[in-house]
Amino acid sequence: MKSIGILGLGHCLPERVLSNHDLEKMVDTSDEWITTRTGIKERRIAEKDQPNSSLATGAALEAIANSGIAAEDIELIIVATISPDSNFPSVACLVQKAVGARKAAAFDVSAACSGFLYALTTAKQFLAGGMFKNALVIASEKITDLIDWNDRGTCVLFGDGAGACVLGAVDDGHGIISDFMHAQGEFGDLMAVVSDGREPMDQKRELIRLPYVVMQGKELFKVAVNSMALAVEEALKKAGLGLHDIDLVVPHQANDRIITAVAKKLEVPKERFFINIHKYGNMSAASIAVALYEAEEQGVLKKGDHVALVTFGAGLVSAANIVKW
Numbered sequence: 581m582k583s584i585g586i587l588g589l590g591h592c593l594p595e596r597v598l599s600n601h602d603l604e605k606m607v608d609t610s611d612e613w614i615t616t617r618t619g620i621k622e623r624r625i626a627e628k629d630q631p632n633s634s635l636a637t638g639a640a641l642e643a644i645a646n647s648g649i650a651a652e653d654i655e656l657i658i659v660a661t662i663s664p665d666s667n668f669p670s671v672a673c674l675v676q677k678a679v680g681a682r683k684a685a686a687f688d689v690s691a692a693c694s695g696f697l698y699a700l701t702t703a704k705q706f707l708a709g710g711m712f713k714n715a716l717v718i719a720s721e722k723i724t725d726l727i728d729w730n731d732r733g734t735c736v737l738f739g740d741g742a743g744a745c746v747l748g749a750v751d752d753g754h755g756i757i758s759d760f761m762h763a764q765g766e767f768g769d770l771m772a773v774v775s776d777g778r779e780p781m782d783q784k785r786e787l788i789r790l791p792y793v794v795m796q797g798k799e800l801f802k803v804a805v806n807s808m809a810l811a812v813e814e815a816l817k818k819a820g821l822g823l824h825d826i827d828l829v830v831p832h833q834a835n836d837r838i839i840t841a842v843a844k845k846l847e848v849p850k851e852r853f854f855i856n857i858h859k860y861g862n863m864s865a866a867s868i869a870v871a872l873y874e875a876e877e878q879g880v881l882k883k884g885d886h887v888a889l890v891t892f893g894a895g896l897v898s899a900a901n902i903v904k905w
């Protein structure tokens with residue numbers, strides 16, 4: 581069986597930056613509180629006329645260009661998102677049209693912050709099984725549309741963005757060498773989207789009932805640390821590797837303190853974790869995809885490195901992949 585790996589990466593981030601100081605003018609918070617509790621300094625906010633699919637398309641076009649595969653030869657498109665333009669058509673179908681991937685099958689995956697890894701493993705299985713030769717995997721969120729901008733407990737945490745990769749056959753022994761996916765539905769009420777009415781961020785929009793995120797941060801924190809540590813261990817076990825074999829961990833960027841706690845639990849030095857949360861906050865499914873893009877762009881990833889991708893998200897869902905670069 582051919583090894584399946586990443587042929588090209590892409591990303592797309594909205595221009596608009598919302599800093600902690602900007603948030604100080606919106607809710608009762610401070611740069612000091614946000615920085616010490618989360619590590620976040622600023623995040624990106626998509627414009628009103630910039631739907632999720634436009635971010636997804638931007639990331640997809642860059643990943644396709646970097647992959648050496650023509651858009652019309654893409655056979656499968658999977659978009660991980662919990663903030664699609666609308667219930668349907670799927671963001672994947674909107675991207676298919678925008679990039680001209682006429683031959684592709686296309687669908688969305690909903691696994692919150694674990695979406696990118698759920699989509700990656702799903703696509704890999706299609707390729708490993710021989711149904712498709714390549715796949716475009718995108719994680720794209722306009723999650724700030726789901727935020728209650730009066731709730732300081734959640735509005736400081738999130739940002740918009742998209743990352744993408746093209747998967748295909750790679751050198752033997754390289755690529756995605758193991759996968760772990762898990763769900764614990766019993767923790768579903770720790771974070772959810774409810775719809776019992778709130779004020780929109782932009783008062784000019786005449787929306788009176790908007791869905792928004794509610795979260796039990798403290799409880800989620802504990803489950804997050806345990807499930808991320810477990811996911812890495814399980815994926816390593818499947819790969820026949822140990823923690824000392826890992827050159828880089830690219831974790832979901834929900835909170836710098838969660839990453840510190842995971843590093844401590846696994847006894848892996850935090851310097852081996854790639855962190856960009858200070859710039860973008862939590863971009864849900866898109867966080868790992870954008871972090872992976874930046875790790876490669878910055879030359880942190882070297883050919884032959886073992887990389888652990890690990891995440892948790894609302895559901896609760898967790899996942900990890902070990903990739904040999």
Ligand code: ACO
Pocket residue numbers: 608609610613614617618692693732733734736771795796797798799800801804834835838862864892893894
């Ligand atoms: N600014 C100032 N004060 C605040 C803010 C804020 N933005 N938010 C909360 N506070 C206050 C609270 O009201 C509380 O005040 P009180 O003591 O007077 O009641 C105090 O700060 C402490 O609040 P806690 O919620 O206990 O703060 P905690 O240290 O737990 O940090 C945080 C909160 C950052 C949310 C943390 O719990 C966390 O990161 N949890 C995990 C969240 C997460 O991972 N979410 C996403 C996961 S799933 C996914 O990614 C889709």
